[in-house]
Amino acid sequence: MAEELIMPKLSMTMEEGQIVNWLVDEGDAVEEGEVILEVLSDKTNFEVEAPASGVLLKKFYEADDVVPVTEVIGYIGEEGEDIEDLIADKADEAKAGSDKEAEVEDKEETAEKTEEAEKTPAAEKEQPAEKTGKEFKDEIITDKIKTVPAVRRIAEENNIDLHKVKPTGENNVIEVRDIENYMAEMEKEKGTEIEAYREKLSGIRKASAKKVKESWTDIPHVTVTSEVNMEKIIELKDSWNQMQKDDSLKVSITDLLIKIVAVAMERHTIMNAYMEDDVEVVHNEGVNIGLAVSVDDKLTVPVFKNLEAKNIKDIVKEKKELVEKARNNKLKSDEITGGSLTISNLGMYGTEIFTPIINAPQSGILGVGTIKKKPVVVDDEITIKPMMWLSLAFDHRLVEGAPAAAFLKEIKDLLEFPAKVMF
């Protein structure tokens, strides 16, 4: 019996995968565990392994096809094995869904016809084809566009969607005059129209758009902000880096921020959790934080796992690795899932405050602004300090305003007095 090859569900949120490319052809021998195709989902590429040894008997989808998870995408079996039945079953399955409604209609129609036929006297039943032609015409019920070849040619040549052309012909046929009128109208409108062109989103950008929309519509966001004096943390960074001979271990503000936010989350455990279906709070065991990384115009969020057990050196190394993978589109599924909170830094663009959108399913997202020298009052005196805004958006179903603000204050305190990390 041939083994099914299915579109794997590689993460909790994965609903469909796009086939990037097949590494074997139909008829090729495959070993169990051998990588046979690459799939794109949740913004990253996965390698899919053969579930059994044998021959790839059938591929149902090609590169660029988008397939729902658990859908059969191929069969592996013995050479020459007859899988016609399996293929037919799959085709039937696919059809069954779309045909269900039609079937009901069909049955009703047949019932009507039988009745009519019974009423017709035998002598009238036999009619020349010419006369029945009209009846056939009435029976063709379809939502397809009715038109003539010339109109289809003109539409194709001019890139016109025939659904937009109003038919004036008998029986709703789009005539040549209709498409000519439509084109004339379009030409008239062109003068006043704003020029634009359309671009279909694909792969990562499509998945990203869907996800960000779901996050925004499903989660009631509240954003709280706080301005932080970064003097101490900059001192800490500079002194550490001066002392550190190994260039690869020099830290950035972001590295320190990750560590500090992780400590704050250990102390405010509600932020290390997320809401599921409005009814359940899932508390994460380890402290996992995502870092938004922008690659070209795409956003990806690698996740730092079990930060409670990691020191700053671990974070520096891990960040280098994850960012490198993100740039090369090599992040694996488990490297972009499981975070409880995301840090998103727009400081390099001079942004100070913003309202970030939570990367579901998470508790919140911390927007980091630019560090800017400002006059501030310290001990009743105006002095100049390097200041930075933090914008924390949180899931208001999960966290009330006060505990969220307390969490933000914890981060602020830790940044302003890093020694507190120890206490």
Place this chain on the structure above:
Amino acid sequence: MRVITGREAVREALREEMQRDEKVFIMGEDVGVYGGAFGVTGNLVEEFGEDRVRDTPISEAAIAGAAVGASLLGMRPVAEMMFMDFVTIASDQLMNQGAKIHYMFGGQQNAPFVMRMPAGAAEAGAQHTQSLEALLYHIPGLKVVMPSTPYDLKGLLKTAIRDDNPVMFVEHKKGYGEKGEVPEEEYTIPFGKADIKREGKDVTIIATSHMVFKALNAAETLAEKKVDAEVLDPRTLVPLDMESIVKSVSKTGKVVIVHEAPRRGGVGGDIAARISDSEAFYYLEKPIKRVTGPNTPVPFSPVLESEFIPSEEKIIDAVMKLTK
């Protein structure tokens, strides 16, 4: 230019070709002394003698068989079926023998004969009025010529006689009386060249044989209704000038095919299919329409017969439906 009838045009072609080539001879029922059932051969027997204008017994199978045989031995017979309907009796000789010679001998042997056949409804009853061109059109190896005007009858018959393979030459009985300009000088018309009998831009009417005259009259009436019809006469059905048809249909986007033979299995169906299968498809603005005889025998009653034959009114009606 001088004007002669279709009958005279055919006779002129026969005479000129017999004068040009002594291998050309005529045979058929009553083609000699009687001058032909429709007066086509006239006094040719006096001019060329009984050896070259041969009266035959009433056996179409024998006429066709003799034509095939004589052609195999180097003669160029022009045989005649008194009525096209009788081609059914000659069908074995034509379809199974004559049509296959060139092919089965790998091109080493030809059968250069012409079978002339008066066709069409002309008050002669169901067995003497058929247009059976579709039967012949279907058989590979037979050329099928179906002219309308005196000019085309003469030019195409001369080409048919000079052709090295079997040519089925379908004349319309009503075409014998039609008059038209025919030059005194020698000319021939090549096979596979349609003739645009009337230029127009709104609709293409493809008409064969005597239907060409009906289509031309219809086109004049249509012009009064501001519809500019093009009338295309294929002249030869095998070979068929698809190039001209595609060009015309692509220009007008609408086409009506007219033939007298019944619709079912008619040549019009094949022409329609070949249009659908061509570049012209993408220019079609309306379904391809046919105006043909109905799927019945030709009635004997003159009233019913005139209903059978595609009329100018029916052509006009079909065109108006496409152009409204």
